[in-house]
Amino acid sequence: MAFEGLADRLQNTIQRIKGKGKVTEQDVKEMTREVRLALLEADVNFKVVKDFVKRVKERAIGQEVMESLTPGQQVIKVVKEELTDLMGGDESKIAVAKRPPTVIMMVGLQGAGKTTTTGKLANHLRKKHNRKPLLVAADVYRPAAINQLQTLGKQLDLPVYAKGTDADPVDIANEAIAEAKENHNDYVIIDTAGRLHVDSDLMGELQQIKENVQPDEIFLVVDAMTGQDAVNVAESFDEQLEVSGVVLTKLDGDTRGGAALSIKAVTGKPIKFAGMGEKLDQLEAFHPERMASRILGMGDVLTLIEKAQDSVDENRAKELEQKMRSASFTFDDFLEQMGQVRSMGPLDELLDMIPGANKMKGLKNAQIDDKQISHVEAIIQSMTKKERQDPSLMNASRKRRIAKGSGTSVSEVNRLLKQFEEMKKMMKQMTNMQKGKKGKGMNFPFM
Structure with a gap:
């Protein structure tokens, strides 16, 4: 992500103030000092930093924060609004000529x-x-x-x-x-x-x-x-x-x-x-x-949705959802869905768009290796059509053949088979849980 260093510092700074039931002027001073250092390290113009910090400080020790029931949350809201204003406020669209072109x-x-x-x-x-x-x-x-x-x-x-x-x-x-x-x-x-x-x-x-x-x-x-x-x-x-x-x-x-x-x-x-x-x-x-x-x-859910709409065929997505519901989801389907997700952009950037993903256990500081995803694709592509449809056919000799054909190891093939079965079980459990909720359908990520 473009603002990785700045994002880490700002998130760590505001996290300290987030859950506070009471925010003092000293808390705000300490936060704004850290914000100022983070922005200067990000090579933001020093006059811009000075004005930004001044506005945040004035608002953060004002009535809208101090008298709020959730002052920590209000301070974060102030920082977000000021950052948004700093970058222009609203999206600036292209001015279209009255007469083309x-x-x-x-x-x-x-x-x-x-x-x-x-x-x-x-x-x-x-x-x-x-x-x-x-x-x-x-x-x-x-x-x-x-x-x-x-x-x-x-x-x-x-x-x-x-x-x-x-x-x-x-x-x-x-x-x-x-x-x-x-x-x-x-x-x-x-x-x-x-x-x-x-x-x-x-x-x-x-x-x-x-x-x-x-x-x-x-x-x-x-x-x-x-x-x-x-x-x-x-x-x-x-x-x-x-x-x-x-x-x-x-x-x-x-x-x-x-x-x-x-x-x-x-x-x-x-x-x-x-x-x-x-x-x-x-x-x-x-x-x-x-x-x-x-x-x-x-996160940035709206951009994530737009990317999904551009990359995913809606009718095909519904078919895949039905297959997941009925546990008939195959390796061919999995390969297709992986291709759709990858077409949306680098996976680490997609994770940045999921609210709170940076705080999730196992996802924080996770390094998503595109080579590893390519290995998974190679393993699936090395299977026969029958093996993709029915993984239970796999025996030791088939696994050795697939590992050799994909340039991977038998342990990697075993790991993928295990993960695939676990995913199918999880999808079935989630579908069963959903049946008790007024018959509403389940929406799967990226579909």
Whole structure:
């Protein structure tokens, strides 16, 4: 998780105050001191930290907390609300043109992931909003950028407008918009040139494109792993171009989160999207409240549900549920469900979205190894069709064959068989328990 260090410190700090029946001013002072240190270590702008801590302190020793029946809980509520406000409050949606196409300019420095993010954004608009975007290769200084965008277009089966390295970027942008109107594309996403640092030539060109095409949005793409430098870059671009929003890339990496917590407060510009991985479907609309919940260990159920809806076939899920109820769930079904869960993203990130998962015995500090999951898949795929349908067929020689075929050991095969049988028993018990509750059906995780 992006804010891992910050999240651990904040969660440990507020945990001490959570169950208190009475919260003193001294308790609040100690908590806010720890919060301040945690934010500074996360590379949050020091002025932002100062203002944040001041607001939390004022509210935490105010009437809404001190006179509450659950003051510890109220303090946590205050911290969550202030964190949410710090990152922008509400989700900031794309401004849509009154007459299509909606034009989005993507700007930023080289290395921030601008071209890849352009492809991810187009994919997001098509999948989530059923739009028809046109990608525009306007970085004429780097042939690799044009080739990269064209490759992304092929992978996503989306049109790319490119005229090579000899054309003028302003002409490319204008002609692309005309092409979009002709082909009924409702979004035009322009991948502009970047530099290793902000310079007058780059800004001059970007200003020309802006004046000519009058974009509805100017998205600044910044690398979250650069910390405070990302905030400085945002200030420079905003000064020259008046950017309308920020897209943070690599928010899933080993980043302290300072950029995400500082950019809105310093520049006044909202974070519109966050890149949560390298895959082309790993771009998420940025929800400040959900992110604040994740930082404080409260989970993010709404994003988890959205991921499940995107990844899971509802009719097939109902069939699997019926199989679980009747204990006819097979290894083939198990393999299919594992694939659906994995398509939702890394399992450790999914666990972060489950409220309280970080406090559950056995899950706290758990290291989920994707290789181990691949071993499980390999074991199942090494079984015959009959063995997957009826594990009771397994004898010593069959287990040896499966272990050899999957590159695992007989003990690993035995462990999987045992776990599978235990899971089936547990599902049957839960179904029997549920029958006594007004006939309501049981909802299984990720289904």
